[in-house]
Amino acid sequence: MPTETRIIFQHIDEPGYTNDLACYVRHGGYEVLRQAVTRKPADLIEEVKKSGLRGRGGAGFPCGVKWGLVDRKSGKPIYLIVNADESEPGTFKDRYIIHQDPHQLLEGTIISCFANNVKQAYIYIRGEMPHGARILERAIAEARAANLVGPNILGTGYSCEIYVHRGAGAYICGEETGLIESLEGKRANPRIKPPYFPAVLGLYQCPTIVNNVETLCHVKHIIQRGGEAYAKIGTPGNTGTRVFCVSGHVQRPGYYEFPCGSITLGQLLHEVCGGPLPGRKFKAVIPGGSSAKVLKFGERFKGKRKVGAELVDYDWGVEDVPMDFDSLAMIGSMGGSGGVIVMDDSVNMVEALANINAFYSHESCGQCTPCREGSLWMKKITTRMVHGQARAEDAALLKSVADQIPGRTICAFGEACSWPTQSFMAKFGDEFRAYPETKQAPRPAAAPTLI
Amino acid sequence: MNLQPATLQRIDEVITHYPEKRSATLPLLHLIQEDLGYLPEDTETWVAEKLGLQPINVYEVVTFYPMFRRQPIGRRHIKVCRTLSCALLGGYKTCETFEREFNVKAGQTSADGEVTVEFVECLASCGTAPVVLINDDLHVKVDCAKAKQLSDQIKRDAAARR
Numbered sequence: 192m193p194t195e196t197r198i199i200f201q202h203i204d205e206p207g208y209t210n211d212l213a214c215y216v217r218h219g220g221y222e223v224l225r226q227a228v229t230r231k232p233a234d235l236i237e238e239v240k241k242s243g244l245r246g247r248g249g250a251g252f253p254c255g256v257k258w259g260l261v262d263r264k265s266g267k268p269i270y271l272i273v274n275a276d277e278s279e280p281g282t283f284k285d286r287y288i289i290h291q292d293p294h295q296l297l298e299g300t301i302i303s304c305f306a307n308n309v310k311q312a313y314i315y316i317r318g319e320m321p322h323g324a325r326i327l328e329r330a331i332a333e334a335r336a337a338n339l340v341g342p343n344i345l346g347t348g349y350s351c352e353i354y355v356h357r358g359a360g361a362y363i364c365g366e367e368t369g370l371i372e373s374l375e376g377k378r379a380n381p382r383i384k385p386p387y388f389p390a391v392l393g394l395y396q397c398p399t400i401v402n403n404v405e406t407l408c409h410v411k412h413i414i415q416r417g418g419e420a421y422a423k424i425g426t427p428g429n430t431g432t433r434v435f436c437v438s439g440h441v442q443r444p445g446y447y448e449f450p451c452g453s454i455t456l457g458q459l460l461h462e463v464c465g466g467p468l469p470g471r472k473f474k475a476v477i478p479g480g481s482s483a484k485v486l487k488f489g490e491r492f493k494g495k496r497k498v499g500a501e502l503v504d505y506d507w508g509v510e511d512v513p514m515d516f517d518s519l520a521m522i523g524s525m526g527g528s529g530g531v532i533v534m535d536d537s538v539n540m541v542e543a544l545a546n547i548n549a550f551y552s553h554e555s556c557g558q559c560t561p562c563r564e565g566s567l568w569m570k571k572i573t574t575r576m577v578h579g580q581a582r583a584e585d586a587a588l589l590k591s592v593a594d595q596i597p598g599r600t601i602c603a604f605g606e607a608c609s610w611p612t613q614s615f616m617a618k619f620g621d622e623f624r625a626y627p628e629t630k631q632a633p634r635p636a637a638a639p640t641l642i
Numbered sequence: 643m644n645l646q647p648a649t650l651q652r653i654d655e656v657i658t659h660y661p662e663k664r665s666a667t668l669p670l671l672h673l674i675q676e677d678l679g680y681l682p683e684d685t686e687t688w689v690a691e692k693l694g695l696q697p698i699n700v701y702e703v704v705t706f707y708p709m710f711r712r713q714p715i716g717r718r719h720i721k722v723c724r725t726l727s728c729a730l731l732g733g734y735k736t737c738e739t740f741e742r743e744f745n746v747k748a749g750q751t752s753a754d755g756e757v758t759v760e761f762v763e764c765l766a767s768c769g770t771a772p773v774v775l776i777n778d779d780l781h782v783k784v785d786c787a788k789a790k791q792l793s794d795q796i797k798r799d800a801a802a803r804r
């Protein structure tokens with residue numbers, strides 16, 4: 192079985208490891224911050240650029256590049272927001288960092304603030320994690336008492352405040368500009384980009400960095416090891432480790448940390464997660480959070496890919512795909528937030544899609560007509576299919592609705608809500624077209640209710 | 643509005659966390675809801691006055707976020723995750739168990755005011771599906787048997803209070 196490389200999750204579930212400052216310091220905590228504040232901020236940004244770190248929140252955007260885009264000439268304060276909204280279905284890694292190792296997140300955050308000359312940071316945590324919010328608040332208070340947060344940190348003359356800000360149950364607050372609106376005390380309606388790129392016009396119209404919880408934890412380890420050394424973990428372009436969150440129909444669901452691209456999806460699901468439940472077979476897997484395009488066991492992906500300087504042919508089944516950003520993008524899906532959702536042969540794909548569509552139609556913020564109406568209609572159509580009221584034209588109508596959303600909305604939710612329908616229909620088209628008939632067939636005994 | 647002194651103190655403190663007062667809208671609504679159990683009718687005017695806003699600014703926030711409620715609910719708020727990973731492992735059955743045990747439909751409050759059962763979207767604990775949040779506490783791997791146990795516990799607590 193492939194062995195994990197735990198960097199971010201090193202202490203998660205470790206017996207005796209507690210989430211207080213004393214324990215963190217006993218394990219070498221805040222040593223990296225102590226060294227970081229003796230260096231030039233620009234050097235730290237350079238290390239992060241060299242590391243090749245890509246954001247772990249969903250888009251996989253290079254962190255160093257993002258920091259490089261920050262407007263430093265405007266004279267306005269620069270803000271940093273920790274995106275702890277963790278609401279992409281299938282994703283549950285940030286929860287464990289927050290609950291079990293909050294000081295790791297704080298150390299990464301303070302280093303990132305120092306590197307970017309940020310004096311005020313906010314941790315935006317989803318409303319459904321009240322204990323997580325309290326743990327973070329206590330951790331900040333401990334860090335403040337130890338002069339690691341607040342005025343004149345470690346006697347350097349550098350000051351930085353961190354506050355926790357709780358959301359209230361809306362998924363769209365995970366989208367960075369929706370999050371910013373929410374933090375300003377408004378509805379979380381995402382902003383139009385351009386002009387509202389957070390790096391230039393973010394919180395209070397000031398330059399703002401938004402990074403995911405896991406991303407900021409990586410920053411600590413990058414500064415500790417050096418950007419170049421960190422970049423040797425994983426594969427070129429897909430550096431560092433990644434926490435995969437596996438859920439659904441596997442023997443051992445949970446979180447597993449591996450260097451990016453070091454294992455295949457098949458190894459992850461069969462060897463690490465113990466394979467399918469007894470008597471069942473894998474049918475489909477969503478590899479990067481519920482909006483990532485679904486993969487069908489049995490389908491093959493062919494093409495050419497770059498290995499070093501060479502172009503080589505690849506011919507992969509689903510099990511052969513290396514778990515990294517680029518490989519998953521190459522086969523038409525994405526690494527996204529790292530949430531891997533597995534479905535076995537007991538699952539009816541129309542029902543699974545109806546479940547996903549119910550989520551997106553509930554969570555659309557409603558600003559853009561294609562998203563608001565489209566997500567609702569995708570839900571209505573798939574739900575009536577499940578309830579045996581499908582109309583002859585429904586499969587075609589469903590596809591037509593999904594195809595008209597992407598590219599026509601303010602934020603990437605438009606893509607996120609249409610990709611499931613597009614990919615489910617492309618890969619399991621028979622189940623959709625034949626739905627009026629298959630509905631008559633008896634459901635497998637193990638089939639879960641999904642809608 | 644009849645808020646406890648501790649709540650008022652925390653409200654004044656949290657406003658200082660932001661360079662613009664309006665940012666304190668969500669924190670204030672959370673604090674009021676924690677104190678009173680819901681957001682009564684005068685919430686909008688009260689918060690607006692506190693933060694120098696118009697009541698409509700607060701109203702549009704209250705109505706946007708699913709966690710804010712304008713009506714009282716049961717003593718226990720049972721939120722069952724409805725989303726895919728939980729549903730794959732029986733989340734719908736879990737919800738049905740609570741519905742049956744307390745004789746309510748999802749979205750309703752039991753006649754004795756003890757519980758409100760609700761379906762919610764992904765709670766970010768999909769690896770321990772199906773999951774249920776009861777007030778602030780997350781319960782993992784809540785199959786029908788465990789849902790029954792949790793229901794029995796709630797009923798026992800309620801009986802002990804009477």
Ligand SMILES: Cc1cc2nc3c(=O)[nH]c(=O)nc-3n(C[C@H](O)[C@H](O)[C@H](O)COP(=O)(O)O)c2cc1C
Binds near residue numbers: 246275365402403
């Ligand atoms: C609809 C939508 C929901 C999102 N939800 C989250 C989320 O819950 N957590 C998160 O970190 N990023 C989320 N993102 C991505 C953020 O917009 C943003 O890209 C990310 O926080 C940047 O951090 P990173 O570069 O460190 O990944 C979401 C994006 C979209 C379009």
Ligand code: SF4
Binds near residue numbers: 380556559563605
């Ligand atoms: S795409 Fe959807 S979620 Fe995004 S701004 Fe438009 S309506 Fe809102």
Ligand code: FES
Binds near residue numbers: 723765
């Ligand atoms: S799907 Fe239920 S916690 Fe994520």
